[in-house]
Amino acid sequence: MAKTILAVDDSASIRQMVAFTLKGAGYDVVEAADGQDGLDKAKSKSINLVLTDQNMPKMDGLTLIKSLRALPQYKTVPILMLTTEAGDDMKAQGKAAGATGWLVKPFDPQKLLDVVKKVLG
């Protein structure tokens, strides 16, 4: 059964690119436009990996991560932050929120696939 990845980003073009890339590699992809949307979708579907942007309207990435970690079914699911800032503070916050790791934007599709493979296999 294919693994399902939740891609959360308020930019439609980024979401499309990520979805296209991951689907091409055989994963199922669920898209969400902001943290709240992502949380709702995560609750209603079984997700194997979450990719989330940080700056989004309604609910930002860190809050989404914290909210997901508070759900029993998402305590150990890998969550990666997509961030344009690779600074220490953002990483510290991500780690504190419960993220599994990070990926710096802009990234090229191949890198995305490498990272996802590392995590999901």
Next chain:
Amino acid sequence: MSIDMSQFYQVFFDETAEHLAAMESLLLGLDIESPDLDDLNAIFRAAHSIKGGSGTFGFTDMTAVTHVLETLLDRLRKVELQITDEMVDTFLQAGDVLKAQLDGHQSGGAEVDQQAVDEVCAKLERLARDAAPAGTVAASAAPDQASPHSAEQVYEVRVEYAQDAASTDPQTLLDALGALGRVEMAAGADAAAGKLVMKFATAAGEDEIRDTLAFFVQPEQVSIAPANNAAAQTEDVGYGFFDDVVVPQAAAAEDDGYGFFVEPDAIKSQVEDAQGYGFFEEAASPQPAEVVTNIEIESPARSNGRRTVDDPTVTAAKVGRRDHDKVAVAASSADASSIRVSIEKVDQLINLVGELVITQAMLAQTASGVDPVLYETLLNGMAQLDRNTRDLQESVMSIRMMPISFVFSRFPRVVRDLAGKLGKQVELKTIGEGTELDKGLIEKIADPLTHLVRNSLDHGIELPEKRLAAGKDAKGTITLRASHQGGNIVIEVGDDGAGLNREKILSKALERGLAVGDHMSDQEVWQLIFAPGFSTADVVTDVSGRGVGMDVVKRNIEGMGGRVEIASETGYGSKITIRLPLTLAILDGMSVAVGEEIFILPLTYIVESFQPPQEDVKTVSGQGRVVHVRGEYLPLVALHEAFNMTPKVAEPHRGILVILESDGSKVALFVDGLVGQHQVVIKSLESNFRRVPAVSGATIMGDGKVALILDVAALVRLNRH
């Protein structure tokens, strides 16, 4: 696997255009004294999104601009800095520059004014440097967040410290440096051996750095050298894992762009074991990790990204507060609730419905002659058809209707920029933005409206001193109002400025040899400004005054089947009223007969119609006939003469006179008789035949014959000369 990114470009272009529009709209609405934090956040996010997207899809020129823009916006939204008018102006200019760059990419490499780009970036950086800190925030602990191109120096700082317990904790050392500038760990550091290598961007001098470090280490343990590259903006490592295990000594070479807080294998096993928490597994890490973890997250060779100051309380408060973001919601829900349709398809549909209406009218005409009792069902059916057709027509017409806000939305920016340029204070009020009109009209009304608004700004609203001297508020108001009245849309452009100056206009008209006199009513005097080349401006500016505007405005509006009226009161202000038919395709008209032909007169121009008594029709030598109506003498135009036809009625007192009014002048049109009042579907004569003077279109009547629609304004004009 290589992916063709260009398939995503169009989405990115559309998305970015929306972000830019949202940015501009929010910026214009900002209150400098107390800016709305939600709005600042939205503006930041817009710039941030553009940066992310442009970076991902390779439009690096835009990434450069948005990066500088975003840096300053970030500080503003975190309330670290005070926002100023100059900043808002510069942000608006940055938006313009980005739009130009976007257009360049979209149309395939058009020329972008690089100088403008550089100027904007330089200005943004200068503003970031010189900006005053926001009153409430203690900025002392915050590292300098100026953009990478600032005038700070970048040093390479090497510190060697002893490993024993008595020596200092590297973290405190880093914190202290952090107060002076930005610290980024650099390659060559070796936590295990007690060696720190950093790139340190600071405005502080070398001595100050040494002084600071002297608290922690011996002077000989410190070496400071200026670094070549400006603040290490290069994010050459693109990722990271929070698990320090993945940080081997040779980590310096890992420019990977991602990272894990937990060992990837551990993740998998965790998931399989369904263990409870256990994310940041430092237990498994070897010795070096302990020292490394003291320095908080980072392993030496990791990403040299910007270190941001993040006030957690501020962020936490803002998160989730924003309950709706119009742009994002509109963009995503637009997929669900609307479809893009090409204009040609819609026009084709309108055309076909027009044909249907004509056919239905013909049927109705034929059916009206049958015996109503015998053909009762047929007549009922016809009545039903009539209703259905009418409904269909209204429905289809409404497809092309759009709210006038599409046109009004550009004016806040126009007013702001122009008022600034002219040194005037002006407030723009818009009323009735939801009023809908045909898309074709929207496109055509934009230019005339812009001209009128610019006129109000330039000639109408006075300079603040003059206004105060006249007892008015220093800030003038321009009002744009749109409403539906009858079958028309009415758009008003009003100002509370100086109003039109009658004497000036009259003297200018005399100068230009126009036939004027003091006897003319105010209305007639105002109409003079519509003469080609007319201008009473003392100085021709690049804004207006050249006198090419008003007559073009009038012609454009009349070309749309509309009319323009002026009202003005010297000292109080002026108001221009534009009346347009709701749709270009349907007309309320009066059909009149001349000879064998039928002509249509648009109802909006008709004042009245009557049969004149013979003695009221006089001939004035050299000027033709006139008719006496209630004290006025109106020129009499015989339609059969105008079109060279044989009338059924040759004498006015046996026919009908229709009084038409246009541009403040009246004319009495002599026709055989009135036929009736109808709503007619306008068919273009020009596209089916050719342009005919004094005729604005044609229609097909119920009996299948063609009737010409008269261009009343042209008729009146022709008659004047």
